[in-house]
Amino acid sequence: MVEDRKMAVLRAIVEDYVSTQEPVGSKSLVERHQLGVSPATVRNDMAALEEEGLIAQPHTSAGRIPTEKGYRRFVDRLSQVKQLSAAERRAITTLLEGAVDLDDVVQRSVRLLAQLTRQVAIVQYPTLSRSTVRHVELVTLSSTRLLLVLILSTGRVEQRVVELPEGISDDKVAALRLAVNRAVAGKRIADAAEQLASLPAAYEGADRPLLSLLVAALVEAISDHRSDERVRVGGTANLARFGDDLDLTIRPLLEALEEHVVLLKLLGESGSPARLTVRIGSEVPYEGLASTAVVATGYGPGSESVATLGVLGPTRMDYPGAMASVRAVAQYLSKILDEG
Numbered sequence: 001m002v003e004d005r006k007m008a009v010l011r012a013i014v015e016d017y018v019s020t021q022e023p024v025g026s027k028s029l030v031e032r033h034q035l036g037v038s039p040a041t042v043r044n045d046m047a048a049l050e051e052e053g054l055i056a057q058p059h060t061s062a063g064r065i066p067t068e069k070g071y072r073r074f075v076d077r078l079s080q081v082k083q084l085s086a087a088e089r090r091a092i093t094t095l096l097e098g099a100v101d102l103d104d105v106v107q108r109s110v111r112l113l114a115q116l117t118r119q120v121a122i123v124q125y126p127t128l129s130r131s132t133v134r135h136v137e138l139v140t141l142s143s144t145r146l147l148l149v150l151i152l153s154t155g156r157v158e159q160r161v162v163e164l165p166e167g168i169s170d171d172k173v174a175a176l177r178l179a180v181n182r183a184v185a186g187k188r189i190a191d192a193a194e195q196l197a198s199l200p201a202a203y204e205g206a207d208r209p210l211l212s213l214l215v216a217a218l219v220e221a222i223s224d225h226r227s228d229e230r231v232r233v234g235g236t237a238n239l240a241r242f243g244d245d246l247d248l249t250i251r252p253l254l255e256a257l258e259e260h261v262v263l264l265k266l267l268g269e270s271g272s273p274a275r276l277t278v279r280i281g282s283e284v285p286y287e288g289l290a291s292t293a294v295v296a297t298g299y300g301p302g303s304e305s306v307a308t309l310g311v312l313g314p315t316r317m318d319y320p321g322a323m324a325s326v327r328a329v330a331q332y333l334s335k336i337l338d339e340g
Contacts, residue, residue: 007077008035009045010054014066014074018316023063068281068315071293075278075319082320084328088116092332102126102155105336106232109309109329114235116325119313120253122263122296125230126154126306126337133184133192136218138177143167148214150221152189154306155337158221162213176207176214184218193222231263238313252288253312262286267296267308276327281315291315295322299330301338309333 012033016024026042029035035042046064049055054070057063066074084092095112099105106123113121137149144167150158183199184192196219200212239253256262265285268277279285280293295317296310309330311322 005035005037005041006045006049007073008033009042010049010066010070010074011077013046013049013055013064014071014319017065018318021316023058023065025063028063066316068290071280071315071319072283075280078320078323081276081327082324084324088325089328091116092328096329096332096336099336101157105155105333109333110232110234113309113311113325113329114238116329117311117313117318117322118235118238119311119317119322120236120238120257121234121309121311122267123232123309124264124267124307125232126152126156126300131156131306132186132188135185136177136180138173138180138214140168140170140173146173146214148217148221150218153301153337160217160221162217164210164213168210172207172210176210179203179211180214180218189222193219231260231267233257233263235311252286253292256286256289264308266294266312267310268294276323278319278323293317293319295319295326297326297330299333299337301334306337 009029012029012035013024016028016032026039026046029042030039037045046055049070050057050064052069053067054073055064056067058065092112095108096105099108102125106125110121110123113119113123131152131154133150134153135151137151139147139149141147141161144164146162146164146168148160148162150160152158179199180196183195187195196215199215200208203211236254236257256266266289268279268285276295276297278293278295281290284290284292284294291314292312293315294310294312296308298305298308300306310326311317313322
């Protein structure tokens with residue numbers, strides 16, 4: 001009972017401080033929240049929370065603010081991620097359904113996350129190395145030119161024009177298409193490259209040179225982006241909400257936002273799309289960002305994660321709201337990739 005009541009007081013302090021950005025006093029807690037106890041009891045609970053290092057008094061005669069440890073306890077005690085409102089769900093569906101390609105999906109997702117959370121949003125493009133080959137299409141442009149289209153599970157599409165030394169029939173194109181897809185469809189990129197390398201050796205005569213040309217074009221399409229780990233950032237204007245923490249927080253954060261490698265490190269490894277991670281203060285793996293928090297998760301087709309997305313903001317973040325938005329956008333992105 002006492003522990004539950006203390007957690008209710010901590011939750012109220014976190015919510016009020018996030019909302020007002022002002023230290024919270026016992027009087028305002030009693031007035032704003034239905035805690036069911038006297039102001040004296042609330043003051044005792046606040047004293048106990050302060051002794052545990054969960055809240056602190058920034059200066060004499062002030063109310064209390066949550067500490068990093070207090071935010072951590074608050075997040076850990078959230079029984080489940082809250083549900084978005086119907087309006088928020090409609091906003092996600094409306095914005096993302098109109099996307100025309102992967103680039104458009106990522107751009108819209110960043111803008112949407114920044115709007116929903118009022119934080120800095122970061123979305124990693126699906127990485128080629130984690131994806132599988134969905135289909136390879138061959139389109140005849142002329143008797144001596146083929147368009148090779150590589151379609152991946154992440155929604156990425158790569159195209160190459162292959163110049164042939166001599167004319168080729170539609171039947172031959174169909175046979176080559178079948179041979180390539182049998183070798184690589186459903187395979188991870190690394191495995192597909194290995195399968196392609198050994199494919200021409202299995203064919204004799206005139207088919208082998210043609211197959212070698214196609215294999216070379218496919219391997220080039222794969223190799224061009226194997227290490228391409230791009231991210232898109234949105235909502236940097238929300239940094240103004242850090243208030244007076246310009247030198248301590250915003251400048252190192254702006255420096256971090258310029259380095260994609262750092263951003264990927266901030267998001268962390270993309271685990272299961274069902275797993276949400278929240279890192280607060282010193283848990284954030286970047287020196288100088290002790291006043292920030294990161295909420296992130298993976299996304300991808302099915303149960304597999306091929307990239308990460310999340311939001312970055314001050315430790316006085318609306319964690320329930322940020323967690324709900326990050327999860328919802330990730331789930332919708334996963335659905336798009338699954339159906340693509």
